[in-house]
Amino acid sequence: MADAPFARACEPGVHPLAGFASADESARLIRNCRYAVERMMRTLGGWIALTPELSAKLLLGRHVWDCAQHADLLGKRLPELRARAQVSEAANAEFAAFMDAIEEPEQPGQTIERLVGVYRVLKPHLLATYEADLRRVNQVYEPPTQKILARMIEDERQHVQAGRVVIGHLCASAALEDRAQAWQARLEALLATARGVTGAGLPESTALDASTPFPMLNDDAHQFVRLERPLSRWPMPEALEDAVRAFADALLSGDTEAARQWLTSTADLHEGAATALAQLSPQAHRVVALARIGQKRAVKIRIEGRAGAAMLLTRWSSTDGGWRAELLELARVDPALTA
């Protein structure tokens, strides 16, 4: 149920020039919204580099500019209301703390938290706030604000829908969805404590029609997801495929001597690396990257075990004896990274 301040101001019988706020108060509300939008824009911009998944990267990249335009529109409205242009102001310390929490997840493995914070909590709240404001602004003397709200509502609807598509794609397991829900609950509690972006309470959330298409721009999140999909089969010479498989099988079985037979004299399987792999209790392997360097091939092999996973970077060369690895590097061992 919506809080009382968001009830429709212009009920039948109310004078058409009746308003819900003074010009000064309206300017404050705009500064409050601008605070959220500007911080969100900077946060999205900063996260692009910290986010591994291409679909999420492109999503954030597309929305930074819309957020910047929203902040700009709000900021330009301020002098029209006797206030300084392009100023942001948090409604209260609790809302600033909520935004601090939104920004928190910076690790590569926290894409879910990043997206959930923005696309399941912050943007839906802003959308609901804009819609509530649009219902109550005076239609005679506040059309400049109305137009800004209408533009932001249209964009935010699309952003939220696109975000949900990408989150749905990335939440590939029940465990990830649990994580997403836990993070969402934490942020929603902080938002409630702050009483929303303006400090006036939480407006009723907006219902979104998931089937609504993206009408204007090529910002279809399904396309971002498509661009992220890796190949189902690597275009690898058959002999190389056999060599990589035999090498990785030997590693899995702990037979370092057999594994070494697939190396050239320039490569070495260090004892430390062999031990680190053995400690994972490896069970399976798969190729996750294949890059060409002239006639050579760089192959990333992911080793998965009961105690975690590791990433091996290898470089293969075609020799008289067949394909052999001339470089071997244990790029990453992550005990927490299970298949």
Next chain:
Amino acid sequence: MERPIAYDKLAREDRFVRMRARDVAQLKVEQGLPPFPDLTSRESIKERVHGIMVGELQAMEGAGRTVCDFPDAPWEFTMDMARQVWDESRHVDIYIRLLEHLGGYVGEFPETTILWRCACAEDAAARVAGVNRGLEGLACDVFNQMVHIARKIGDPILERAVDFVLADEITHVRMGSKWLTRLTEGDPERRRRAVEFQESIDERFNLGGARRDGDHDAVPISIAREARELGGFTGEEIERLIKTTQRSQVY
């Protein structure tokens, strides 16, 4: 949020193989290949397109960091950088589709992080000088040449798509020219450092000497004088760039 971030925090999906540009070039030279794709075959165009795709990705990430890292910079500067993020995100999309058009896939060639490292400069003026003027200027040269080659080999998909990206790049160079001047107004020392940074990039990244002054058909990658002038380069700056191409490093 941490501001700025260390360059090694750049996050990638597993399907990317990251290598130093120097190592990739050396491995290719050892195999009797040119250190950089020379655009003389469809395969080399594909490799070049892949390199541009990861460059666009890093340009998007770099511009995003600039939006994030400099909250006290002029608001119009932030707006320009935010716009650039959007442009670069479209470029990534375009180049992935061009890569598919050429029969390639994301991750088919190693990724080098030259552009990203430049985008991690601590000073905003150095970032716009190095990335927007140095590297996006280089992009103007390469894209201009690619449009010419696409026309020559009869590939209208490549020609039209790259032509539009080139238009965006000129805009980004222009932004770089504008903000290099505005951010360093009244601070000649800051300007000198930023320009030096840009010139070091111009000198180092001449694509193994492939970038030169001359007609499209006479040199591997022709310096795009007109595009650079539209982006705010002076005649003197273009002449200086031409001189640097004559003493370029291998990569």
